[in-house]
Each structure stands twice: as C-alpha cells, then as structure tokens.
Amino acid sequence: xxxxxxELEKTYGSGEARVRALRGVSFTIDKQDFVAIYGPSGSGKTxxxxxxxxxNRPTNGEAIVDGISIYRDLNSEGLAQFRNEYIGFVFQSxxxxxxxxxxxxxxxxxxxxxxxxxxxxxxxxxxxxxVNIPEKARSLPGELSGGQLQRVAIARAIVNKPPLILAxxxxxxxxxxxxxxxxxxxxxxxKNGHTIIMVTHDPENIKLARRTIGIQDGLLN
Amino acid sequence: xxxxxxxxxxxxxxxxxxxxxxxxxxLGCATVISLFSFINSQKKAIESQFDEYGANIxxxxxxxxxxxxxxxxxxxxxxxxxKEIRLQDVERIWQIPNKNNIRAVSPKLFGASRVExxxxxxxxxxxxxxxxxxxxxxxxxEIEGTLPSGNRDIVVGSDVADKLQINPGDSLTLDxxxxxxxGVLLPTGxxxxxxxxxxxxxxxxxxxxxGSVSMAEVSALCSDCxxxxxxxxxxxxxxxxxxxxxxxxxxxKMQTIDQFERFAFTVTSVLxxxxxxxxxxxxxxxxxxxxxEIGIFRALGFKKIHVVSIILTESFVLSFIAGLTGTAAxxxxxxxxxxxxxxxxxxxxxxxxxxxxxxxPVVVLLGLGAGVYxxxxxxxxxxxxxxxxx
Numbered sequence: 388x389x390x391x392x393x394e395l396e397k398t399y400g401s402g403e404a405r406v407r408a409l410r411g412v413s414f415t416i417d418k419q420d421f422v423a424i425y426g427p428s429g430s431g432k433t434x435x436x437x438x439x440x441x442x443n444r445p446t447n448g449e450a451i452v453d454g455i456s457i458y459r460d461l462n463s464e465g466l467a468q469f470r471n472e473y474i475g476f477v478f479q480s481x482x483x484x485x486x487x488x489x490x491x492x493x494x495x496x497x498x499x500x501x502x503x504x505x506x507x508x509x510x511x512x513x514x515x516x517x518v519n520i521p522e523k524a525r526s527l528p529g530e531l532s533g534g535q536l537q538r539v540a541i542a543r544a545i546v547n548k549p550p551l552i553l554a555x556x557x558x559x560x561x562x563x564x565x566x567x568x569x570x571x572x573x574x575x576x577x578k579n580g581h582t583i584i585m586v587t588h589d590p591e592n593i594k595l596a597r598r599t600i601g602i603q604d605g606l607l608n
Numbered sequence: 609x610x611x612x613x614x615x616x617x618x619x620x621x622x623x624x625x626x627x628x629x630x631x632x633x634x635l636g637c638a639t640v641i642s643l644f645s646f647i648n649s650q651k652k653a654i655e656s657q658f659d660e661y662g663a664n665i666x667x668x669x670x671x672x673x674x675x676x677x678x679x680x681x682x683x684x685x686x687x688x689x690x691k692e693i694r695l696q697d698v699e700r701i702w703q704i705p706n707k708n709n710i711r712a713v714s715p716k717l718f719g720a721s722r723v724e725x726x727x728x729x730x731x732x733x734x735x736x737x738x739x740x741x742x743x744x745x746x747x748x749x750e751i752e753g754t755l756p757s758g759n760r761d762i763v764v765g766s767d768v769a770d771k772l773q774i775n776p777g778d779s780l781t782l783d784x785x786x787x788x789x790x791g792v793l794l795p796t797g798x799x800x801x802x803x804x805x806x807x808x809x810x811x812x813x814x815x816x817x818x819g820s821v822s823m824a825e826v827s828a829l830c831s832d833c834x835x836x837x838x839x840x841x842x843x844x845x846x847x848x849x850x851x852x853x854x855x856x857x858x859x860x861k862m863q864t865i866d867q868f869e870r871f872a873f874t875v876t877s878v879l880x881x882x883x884x885x886x887x888x889x890x891x892x893x894x895x896x897x898x899x900x901e902i903g904i905f906r907a908l909g910f911k912k913i914h915v916v917s918i919i920l921t922e923s924f925v926l927s928f929i930a931g932l933t934g935t936a937a938x939x940x941x942x943x944x945x946x947x948x949x950x951x952x953x954x955x956x957x958x959x960x961x962x963x964x965x966x967x968x969p970v971v972v973l974l975g976l977g978a979g980v981y982x983x984x985x986x987x988x989x990x991x992x993x994x995x996x997x998x
Contacts, residue, residue: 433996437992440907442906442907442991442992443992463912464911464912464913467906467909467910467911467912468909468911469909470907470908470909471908471909471910472909474909476907476908478995482900482904482907482995484614484901484904485621486617486618486620486621487609487614487617491609491613491617494609495609495614495904495905495908496908496909497609498609498610498611498613498614498910498914499611499909499910499911499914504609504610507609507610508609511609543908
C-alpha cells in the first residue's frame with residue numbers, strides 16, 4: 388500500500404458561507420495502481436487531489452503516504468519537499484512556464500535539487516523521450532500543440548521519478564484522439580512503476596483506470 | 609536549470625519593464641556620482657586657490673603692541689614687555705603632530721634702516737627672509753633680476769625701486785653699507801612693494817639680532833586642514849608666541865561648498881529612496897503578475913526559501929547592472945560633460961574613489977533591500993489558490 392486516506396474532511400469558509408468540500412473520505416491506494424476519482428464539477432475531487440498532494444491542509448483526518456502522515460509529521464517546508472520527492476503533477480491547463488523551453492520546464496522539479504546541470508539536462512531529455520517528444524526539447528510552450536504541451540507536463544511530472552502521479556483533468560483541454568494518447572501514456576507510465584491518481588468528470592477517461600472512486604458532495608459513492 | 613536560471617530567464621522575459629527600472633536606477637547612480645564629482649572638483653579648485661593664497665597662521669612674539677601692521681596683522685611698532693621668538697623655536701614647528709599639514713614656514717626679521725641712493729634718503733622697512741620659503745608662501749611673487757645669491761644681495765619692492773630709481777644690478781646704501789640689488793619685486797599691491805628684503809641670516813647679522821625672529825608665517829591651508837588643532841599645537845610648543853589665524857575669503861567659499869555638499873547628500877537620499885521605491889514597485893508588480901507561476905513552483909516542491917531566492921536574485925541582477933552602468937555613466941559624465949560645464953580641463957575633475965567604490969555595493973544593497981518584502985510576499989502565495997486561478 389502506497390497511500391491511506393483516513394476520514395479526510397475539508398471545510399471552506401464559516402457561518403452561512405461554510406462549504407464542506409470533503410466529508411470524511413477514506414480509501415487506500417496500492418503501489419502501481421491507476422485510480423480515477425470520478426465526479427461532477429463541485430463534487431470535491433480537486434480538493435481531494437490537492438489534499439492528497441500535500442497542498443491543502445485538511446480540517447480533519449489524515450493522509451498517510453509511505454507511512455508518513457504528511458499533515459501531522461511535516462511542516463510547510465517538509466510538505467514542499469514531500470511534493471518534490473513523492474508527487475508528480477499533471478494539470479488540465481498544463482501549467483508550463485511560458486518563458487522556459489520544454490526541456491527547462493521538465494527540469495523545473497529538479498531546480499531546487501543539488502544535481503549537476505548536465506545530469507538535470509540528461510534526465511529531462513530522457514523524460515521527454517519517454518513521452519515521445521525529445522525533438523521539442525528546445526521549443527517554448529507557445530510553439531507546441533495541446534497534446535505536446537500535456538506530454539511536456541507529463542515529462543515534468545515523471546522527471547524526478549516520484550512514486551505518485553496526480554493528474555487533474557489531464558485530458559480536459561484535448562481532442563478525443565490526443566486524449567486517448569495521453570491516457571495511454573499515463574498507463575505506460577504506471578507500468579514503469581508509478582502510481583496514478585487521476586481526477587476527472589469525463590466517463591471516457593476512466594476506461595484505462597484499474598479502479599474508479601466516485602465522489603459527490605464531498606462523499607465517496 | 610537551477611534557481612538562478614529561472615531568475616535570469618524571468619528577467620529576460622520582462623526586458624522592457626525591467627529596462628525602465630534599470631535605466632532609472634542607473635541614471636540616479638550616475639547623477640549622484642556626477643554631483644559629487646562636481647563638488648569634489650570645486651573643492652579641489654578651492655584647495656588650489658588656498659595654496660596660492662599664502663599663509664594662514666601668523667606667529668608673533670607676545671607683547672603689548674602698538675602701531676605697525678603687516679598683512680592685516682599687527683606687528684609691534686612700539687613694544688612693551690615683548691617676549692622673544694628664537695629661530696630654533698620656529699624650527700620646532702616641524703615637530704607638531706600635524707606637521708604633514710604644514711606646507712611652508714617662513715620666519716621674518718624686521719628692522720628699520722636708512723637707505724640712500726642718488727641723493728635720495730629715506731627710512732625703509734628691512735626684512736630678513738629665507739627666499740625659498742617665502743616664495744612657497746607667496747608663489748605670486750615675480751622678481752625682475754635674480755634672487756640673492758651672495759651675503760650682500762638684496763631684493764627691493766617696486767615702490768622702493770621707483771623712488772630710488774634702482775634697477776637690478778644697481779647698488780644701494782643701507783645704514784652706510786653698500787649692498788647689491790640682485791632683483792626688484794614686481795608690484796604686488798601689498799606692503800611688500802615698500803620693503804627691502806634680504807637673506808634672513810644676512811639681515812640678522814646686519815641688524816645685530818642673530819637668532820631672533822620678529823614673526824613667522826605658516827602656510828597650512830587646505831580644505832580638510834584642522835586649522836584650530838594646528839593652532840593649539842603651535843601654542844603648546846611656542847608659549848611665548850601669539851598665534852593668529854588669518855580668516856580667508858576662501859573659507860567662506862568652502863563653507864558654501866560644504867552647504868552644497870550637504871544638499872548633494874539630501875539629493876542622494878532622495879534618489880536612493882526613489883530607486884528603492886522603483887525596485888520595490890517593479891518587484892511587487894512582477895510578483896503579482898507571476899502569482900500563478902509561483903504557485904506552480906510551490907506545487908512542484910519549491911520551498912519558500914527557493915521562491916525568495918529567485919526574487920532576490922532578480923533584484924540583485926537588476927540592481928547590479930544598474931549600479932555598474934550607473935557608475936560607468938557617472939564617470940563618463942564627470943570626465944566628458946563636467947569639464948565643459950565647469951570650463952576646466954578633465955584632469956581638474958576629481959571623482960572620489962571612495963564614491964566609485966561604494967556606489968555599486970550601495971545600489972546592490974538597495975536593490976536587495978527593496979526586494980525583500982516582495983520576495984517574502986511571493987513565498988507566502990498559496991499554491992492551491994494560485995493554480996485554481998488559472
């Protein structure tokens with residue numbers, strides 16, 4: 388088991404504006420699993436993802452990764468290091484830095500690490516090869532198609548070999564053909580030893596998932 | 609790819625906006641350097657004028673004196689209870705703690721003498737001096753003929769020469785002794801025109817006052833000269849002497865320069881404040897624009913210190929380039945523009961080496977200081993809010 392989520396609760400605001408985004412969510416995730424968290428907009432799935440990622444401190448409950456209760460055992464800087472070492476992010480809007488080349492974007496998670504520059508470049512190129520666009524290494528994000536942008540984002544997510552890849556609507560901005568390519572890519576990444584948790588509201592996306600967790604109004608179905 | 613690369617790339621992306629800040633800061637730096645170069649040059653010019661002006665300390669024997677004055681300072685005509693200054697006392701002036709501030713010391717021995725020539729007779733003031741020392745104090749002296757070389761040579765003032773119709777090479781009888789006029793002092797517009805000058809030792813023996821000194825003039829004029837301190841030191845080593853400072857018009861000018869210098873410091877403070885505000889505003893704007901980008905950095909595992917480091921690196925690079933170009937521009941303006949503005953040669957321009965050495969670190973520190981708050985603000989950005997706003 389890679390991750391255990393125990394009675395996670397997250398409440399935003401107070402008084403009449405109080406919103407319970409998560410209401411006691413519990414589940415476990417095994418290593419090399421491909422889990423789709425499926426639910427409509429506003430169901431709490433992105434809150435769940437950011438909480439799992441160590442970005443969003445829960446109101447109650449625990450997220451235990453590799454035996455570490457990340458919110459109990461780690462402070463803010465510890466959580467940053469946890470994200471850097473354990474988590475690879477793939478966002479719907481790619482979130483690439485526009486003034487950095489594809490290779491430099493892929494190198495970003497390595498930037499705070501004390502690795503020789505040549506080694507960082509090599510790792511980034513290897514990651515771009517794994518997502519089949521090494522020839523775009525020097526291209527800026529503005530010069531790439533949607534599918535290529537998401538491939539660069541996936542390369543960035545896997546460059547430092549984190550055990551857990553979190554994908555938030557990774558195909559939301561892609562056409563159906565590119566969507567299938569990206570999903571296949573995520574599956575191939577899983578086979579290489581990563582665990583994938585994908586948040587989606589699109590039923591087409593859950594085809595390749597090995598497990599689906601439904602969520603609505605902050606509760607698991 | 610490291611944190612520095614990110615900072616450099618970010619600066620490169622915002623070249624236009626950052627160039628504006630950079631140019632403004634560089635101009636501020638150049639202005640400060642030019643301003644102080646101007647002040648230093650003016651000071652240098654005044655120092656030079658001081659040096660040409662002559663003595664600023666007069667040493668006289670203590671006495672109840674009446675009458676005769678010299679150079680605006682009373683010289684005892686009728687002396688009562690007069691103390692005596694000896695030549696060896698004057699030589700001790702070179703032993704005071706501030707001896708390096710003393711440019712020249714010229715002892716003088718006065719005596720009245722009867723002069724005769726071509727049937728004309730008159731009483732004249734005979735003064736014994738060491739000519740080389742006197743010329744250091746009075747560089748404006750011009751002598752027709754030569755300086756005395758023998759122990760019977762004298763130099764006469766222009767009025768004396770006119771009245772007695774004497775030319776260089778002529779003889780003159782003083783108290784019955786025939787002396788050779790080696791030179792005539794060209795008109796100075798001062799009392800020197802009515803005086804007969806001879807070598808100090810010759811006049812001492814002529815007047816029968818060997819080793820005695822009537823007065824001594826000291827040139828210690830320079831802008832940073834601790835004149836009060838020197839006077840006190842002279843009073844300590846010459847208890848029987850009356851030490852007088854000559855207040856020069858130049859000192860008034862120096863006060864004006866000092867006031868201008870204080871004004872320049874005020875202008876500098878304002879420019880520093882403007883520079884700090886510029887960098888602060890620029891960095892705050894940059895942080896605000898890059899909120900989402902910083903959120904991504906944080907989501908990817910950048911610690912707060914990494915974000916602070918990126919922002920401060922940008923501030924450092926920006927201010928370093930501004931400081932460097934500003935210092936260079938300040939030098940160029942000082943050496944190229946100031947000479948024509950001040951109507952002087954470029955070698956007369958004095959750029960303070962301290963200012964040149966300090967300007968770059970000051971601008972860099974200013975940049976870093978102004979970048980601290982924006983950097984801390986950037987580090988506090990909530991990654992979830994930043995990412996969700998995309």
